[in-house]
Amino acid sequence: xxxxxxxFFVLICVFSLCTSMIVAVGAVNHNINTVTPxxxxxxxxxxxxxxxxxxxxxxxxxCDVIATGYMDLIGSTYIVVQEKNGSSWTGVxxxxxxxxxxxxxxxxxxxxxxxxxxxxxxxxxxxxVTIYAEDSRGDDSRxxxxxxxxxx
Amino acid sequence: MPxxxxxxxxxxxxxxxxxxxxxxxxxxADELTDALSDLWDVMDETNFDPTQLNSYLAELEKREPxxxxxxxxxxxxxxxxxxxxxxxxxxxxxTPASVKPIYxxxxxxxxxxxxxxxxxxxCCMVTAQxxxxxxxxxxxxxxxxxxHFSTSIQPDEDQQNLPNATADGEFSTLQEALTACxxxxxxxxxWLPESFxxxxxxxxxxxxxxxxxxxxxxxxxxxxxMVRQYDSPERMDSGVFEKDxxxxxxxxxxxxxxxxxxxxxxxxxxWTLGDRTICxxxxxxxxxxxxxxxxxxYKG
Numbered sequence: 480x481x482x483x484x485x486x487f488f489v490l491i492c493v494f495s496l497c498t499s500m501i502v503a504v505g506a507v508n509h510n511i512n513t514v515t516p517x518x519x520x521x522x523x524x525x526x527x528x529x530x531x532x533x534x535x536x537x538x539x540x541x542c543d544v545i546a547t548g549y550m551d552l553i554g555s556t557y558i559v560v561q562e563k564n565g566s567s568w569t570g571v572x573x574x575x576x577x578x579x580x581x582x583x584x585x586x587x588x589x590x591x592x593x594x595x596x597x598x599x600x601x602x603x604x605x606x607x608v609t610i611y612a613e614d615s616r617g618d619d620s621r622x623x624x625x626x627x628x629x630x631x
Numbered sequence: 632m633p634x635x636x637x638x639x640x641x642x643x644x645x646x647x648x649x650x651x652x653x654x655x656x657x658x659x660a661d662e663l664t665d666a667l668s669d670l671w672d673v674m675d676e677t678n679f680d681p682t683q684l685n686s687y688l689a690e691l692e693k694r695e696p697x698x699x700x701x702x703x704x705x706x707x708x709x710x711x712x713x714x715x716x717x718x719x720x721x722x723x724x725x726t727p728a729s730v731k732p733i734y735x736x737x738x739x740x741x742x743x744x745x746x747x748x749x750x751x752x753x754c755c756m757v758t759a760q761x762x763x764x765x766x767x768x769x770x771x772x773x774x775x776x777x778x779h780f781s782t783s784i785q786p787d788e789d790q791q792n793l794p795n796a797t798a799d800g801e802f803s804t805l806q807e808a809l810t811a812c813x814x815x816x817x818x819x820x821x822w823l824p825e826s827f828x829x830x831x832x833x834x835x836x837x838x839x840x841x842x843x844x845x846x847x848x849x850x851x852x853x854x855x856x857m858v859r860q861y862d863s864p865e866r867m868d869s870g871v872f873e874k875d876x877x878x879x880x881x882x883x884x885x886x887x888x889x890x891x892x893x894x895x896x897x898x899x900x901x902w903t904l905g906d907r908t909i910c911x912x913x914x915x916x917x918x919x920x921x922x923x924x925x926x927x928x929y930k931g
Contacts, residue, residue, distance in 0.1 A: 488747050518776035519875030519895045524913045525857065527870035531838045539838050543870070545913070547897050548853040588853065589844060591837050626869065 520612075522546055522619040528555070528608035530625040533595060538630055540606040541593035542582075550612045554583035554590040556620065557609035562602055563627070571604075572596050576611070583611070598630040655686065660694040663687060775876040778892055780867045780903060802832040805845040805856055812843055816904050817885060818858060820912065822927035823847060824920055827854055839866055847914070854914030864906040872899055872911065882922055885929035891921055900925055 525545040533539045542555045556576040561568040574594050576582030584590040598604050605627045611620045658666060667687040674680065711718055802808040805819040812834060826849035835842045843858040861867055874892040882889040882900070889902045894913070898921045901911035912924060 485743070488743060491747065491751075518873070519893075520873040521895050523873050524855075524894060524897065524899065525870060525872050525911065527859075529839065529866065529869050533838075541838050541840075543837070543840070543842060543859075545844075545855065545857060547894070547913075588846060588855065591835060591842060593838060621871075623869070623871070626865075 520547070520619045520621075521616070522550065522612035522614070523610065523621065526610040526621060526623070528606070528610065528623050528625050530605055530628045532628050532631050534631075536597050536600050536630050538596045538598050538604045538628060539593055540596065540608065540625060541591065542608050542610060543589075543591045544610050544612065545589045546612045547588075548614070549586060549588050550614045552578075552583050552585055552611065552613040552618075553587060554592050554611060555608050556583065556611040557607075557622075558582070558594055559607045560596045560598075561605050561607065562598065563604070568605070571598070576609075600630055603627050603629050655690045658690070660691060663691050663694065667691070776874065778872040778874050778879070778890065778899075778901070779870055780901075780909060799834055799836055802834065804829070805832050805843075808832050808834050808843050808845070809858065812841060812858075812860065814843075814858065814860070814904070814908070817928050818856070818904070818910050819845075820856065820924045820927045821930065823854065823924060824849070824916065826850065827852070839863075849915075852915035854912070854916065857909075857911045857913070859909045861907045861909075867903070867907060867909055870909060872901055872913075874899070880918065882925060884925050889925050891918055891925075893918070 523544065524547050526543065528540070528542040531539045531541065538560065540558055540560060542558075544553055544555070546553050554576055558574040558576070559570045560572040560574075562571045563569075574580070574582065576592070578585055580592075580594075582592040582594065584592075596604070606625045607622060608625060609620055609622045612618060655663065655666075667684070670683065670687065802811065809815075809818055827847040828849065830846045830848045832845040833843075835844075839862045841860040843860070845856040847854040847856075859867075859870065872892070873894045875895055877893040880891040882891050887902045887904075889900045891898065891900045893899075896915060897913055898916050898918055899911055899913040900921050901909065903909055912921065916924065
């Protein structure tokens with residue numbers, strides 16, 4: 480019986496190794512074409528995004544970006560406000576950045592913007608913020624998660 | 632296999648044992664004693680065989696009988712009386728031969744399961760790494776890609792005030808903007824590589840932070856000095872400086888440690904003032920030029 484059990488475990492082990500290697504090699508090959516190995520940026524120098532509370536029920540999501548030089552567009556292209564329900568986070572609002580709504584700015588090397596979401600008192604909120612910079616050579620972006628705040 | 636080894640020993644204790652002991656008749660008392668000693672040495676909890684030992688002892692008894700006046704029962708009774716507490720507390724005795732193998736088997740099974748779990752976890756980690764999740768070097772790689780300050784200081788409710796900024800707008804010099812914001816520590820460089828000229832100096836209050844920024848230009852080169860005054864220490868944690876995998880240099884000057892790092896073609900030096908202000912200089916400079924710029928801050 481034990482002999483069979485040992486053989487069974489060895490088989491599982493060998494199977495896991497083989498499948499892992501196959502998937503790993505596939506994934507590495509895939510990543511060679513899709514992932515930049517070094518995350519240093521030719522466009523971004525510094526970025527920050529955070530959540531704060533404003534007046535009653537208000538949640539303010541802010542971002543601050545400094546570029547390596549003058550950019551055609553700089554700021555935040557995408558903000559998803561998330562609300563905590565139990566132990567999971569659910570997206571409750573999405574904001575697309577534009578020069579008009581102040582999340583993006585043009586022809587500058589730094590920008591700060593913010594949005595205000597009206598939530599529910601006592602609920603916890605945070606946001607996923609995509610930082611962006613673009614010039615004639617190309618663009619770069621980073622997505623960060625802010626701190627968590629509780630709406631007043 | 633351990634299983635087979637154990638089984639064969641067990642089988643050896645059966646009816647064949649009597650035949651195995653025939654040769655004992657030919658041994659002298661001393662040889663028997665030696666053989667008994669050898670047998671005792673090779674026995675352990677897995678192959679302990681009382682039948683074999685008894686046959687050796689019986690042969691010895693034949694050759695050199697124990698004195699007839701020795702009363703075994705009385706001796707046993709005396710021993711039991713002397714250690715009565717031990718016998719009262721003892722639960723039904725299990726022979727080592729029946730307990731140890733089970734224990735060992737369990738231990739081996741646990742070890743085997745642990746090895747399999749470790750191998751499978753390693754496989755999963757390799758897969759996750761290949762899929763882009765930085766499992767093996769999450770901390771090390773992270774430091775190769777980005778830099779940020781982290782503070783363990785807990786926010787004091789009473790001190791969560793807005794920074795000292797009373798200013799807002801454009802200024803003609805960085806020092807003027809810093810003074811307007813109540814920053815008296817030296818921050819503004821007194822020397823920059825020759826071609827750099829001041830472009831803009833601005834102070835912008837934002838929720839939870841005051842942003843002070845001076846930018847300089849030199850043909851196709853950029854340089855900027857950034858100061859962020861936060862309303863609480865933990866706010867400093869979220870700001871991220873991009874960096875490449877090059878070495879990070881710790882450069883001490885004016886009582887502050889300046890972290891100098893490269894971000895592809897640019898170099899950044901950053902440091903903190905107190906527990907809620909971050910300063911940085913970034914631009915198209917070499918590390919040596921950056922050190923000179925930092926030196927100039929304190930040599931006024």
